[in-house]
Amino acid sequence: MSDSTKLIQSNEYHDVIEGKRVKTVNPPVYNGSTVLLEKYEDMVLARSGKYDGICYGTNRLPTQRAFEETLRELEGGHLTRAFQSGISAIINTLFAFTESGDHIILCENVYGPTARFCNKILSGYNVEATFAPASAGTDIAEHIKKNTKLIFLESPGSNTFEIQDIPAITAIARERNVITVLDNTWATPLYLKPLQLGVDISIQSVSKYISGHSDILLGAITVNEKYSDKFDNFYSTMEIFAPPYDCYLALRGLKTLPLRLKQHEISAIKVARWLETIDLVDKVIHPALQTHPQHHIWRRDFAGSSGLFAFTFKEDYSDEKIASFINSLDLFGIGFSWGGFKSLITAGKYKRVFGSEYSGKAVIRLNIGLEDSNDLIKDLQKGLQALE
Ligand SMILES: Cc1ncc(COP(=O)(O)O)c(C=O)c1O
Known part of the structure; x- marks a missing residue:
């Protein structure tokens, strides 16, 4: 089935009102901080982190989950998480996968605020960022150091449109156990499937084509199986959150x-x-x-x-x-x-x-x-x- 058919078919929602099924083609917007649990024992489980349902708004209510799941399928990944903006998705990805003493490589055509975050903030956590050519391919190997943890790509770059040789870079990165991240906002997962080309993490500024109407700020990342547990933990520990109504609009945009x-x-x-x-x-x-x-x-x-x-x-x-x-x-x-x-x-x-x-x-x-x-x-x- 093609991506466009899958997108249209996903997310039907039904509820039962006065004994009759009511079915809509979109999920409703669930707003909520408090989520009522069925019994006190559930609360005890929730306190110890053992409750397997949704027990608070930051656990991501059904609207966020519907958007994330639809995007996950389109990207062909293992886990998708939404953020308040594209840059928030980028910053949190870099925080999640680096620690003091690490080195990261940025292709030099990355979105300006991505580089600014690395230079101004990540450096304060003793993570060194250096640049590689905007049209990097196998030459990426020359930039990898012993402590290189991650390579950040943006292809094409959103100002000067250089394209990286993604399969060449990911092949080298995998050999050296370096994580690859790609800002896939220009192509969207319809025109580029980064995970199929060996990228570990694909990022979207949902504010752009996915929402399509310049009325929301939202971001998302999709992670492959290898890194999904680590990122799931990071996301829930940081209590990151994406506004439900914006997720609704993004889901609407996907159609x-x-x-x-x-x-x-x-x-x-x-x-x-x-x-x-x-x-x-x-x-x-x-x-x-x-x-x-x-x-x-x-x-x-x-x-x-x-x-x-x-x-x-x-x-x-x-x-x-x-x-x-x-x-x-x-x-x-x-x-x-x-x-x-x-x-x-x-x-x-x-x-x-x-x-x-x-x-x-x-x-x-x-x-x-x-x-x-x-x-x-x-x-x-x-x-x-x-x-x-
Ligand atoms: C390539 C690229 N990535 C990420 C972002 C950040 O997205 P947002 O505006 O949703 O924070 C932008 C914004 O212009 C962008 O051009």
């Missing part, structure tokens, strides 16, 4: 994810191909274009592309010029995040220790939403006129 993602993909490729024909434009950085430096790896490992990509201009425009381009757009919102129905634009310069053809250049990033792509192209045309 239409295949359709939305397909449309994001089609429109983004159309806009990217159009940008390739524009004289002012230098590079269009989109993994599905043959000109992308790791296009062959994308073709091998991914089942599709989403709606986030970038481009650069031939000329090194001043900040004022870039501002006049962006400010003249009507349909592209000026805003962070991505994966929602509205098209968005950002611009930034990214430093890369291992070098990048975009170093020092303004990288214009487009989140192609669900508007008609012809309208988006007209809007960008207007912006380019403002540049000229």
Whole structure:
């Protein structure tokens, strides 16, 4: 059965009201701190950690569990847990699997706050983080030290879209008993199955495509069998919690994810191909274009592309010029995040220790939403006129 059929079929819920079954296609939102136990003996068991049911809100009520279970199946993992945001999922994963004296490797195109957390906070716990090239493959071996515990990947990176050779990295990591974690937000589990490529832990910022409507912050991680007990313990000991209503919305988002993602993909490729024909434009950085430096790896490992990509201009425009381009757009919102129905634009310069053809250049990033792509192209045309 395909992922889209499985997503639609999951999560039916029924209750019995006045002796009659009432069945809905979505689970209700369970809100609760207190959970009433049937008898005092259950409370005694709960106190000693031996009660095998749900005894408090932080044990994850049915709405959170329904979302987690659906995502777990889609990722093909052993355990999925939800968090209040994507960055919270990332931070807690790094906390759970590292300890004082460990070394971790980050591919240098990771989401900025991921690197910032390692540099500013994790270092205070005596965990050293160093960087590897954004397009790492077998060369990852050169970065592994005796005390390397974990390798953190993001493929493609969400600003400059370099792709890592995931199977090559995970093969080396397994030999050396190093945990691999991948931020899979760009592709979602529909277009990339990291655990099938040997990754141990897949992370989603659910705030992006899965929820799809830019109205919640939520994150999730999916762990393979080897690491699931350790993470389950960590999650429950830390009493981490994801809001039930946000899990409900995320579950709702999952149902239409295949359709939305397909449309994001089609429109983004159309806009990217159009940008390739524009004289002012230098590079269009989109993994599905043959000109992308790791296009062959994308073709091998991914089942599709989403709606986030970038481009650069031939000329090194001043900040004022870039501002006049962006400010003249009507349909592209000026805003962070991505994966929602509205098209968005950002611009930034990214430093890369291992070098990048975009170093020092303004990288214009487009989140192609669900508007008609012809309208988006007209809007960008207007912006380019403002540049000229
Ligand atoms: C690649 C990537 N991972 C993680 C995050 C963090 O997600 P959240 O905004 O849900 O904390 C973001 C946010 O922009 C992101 O772009």
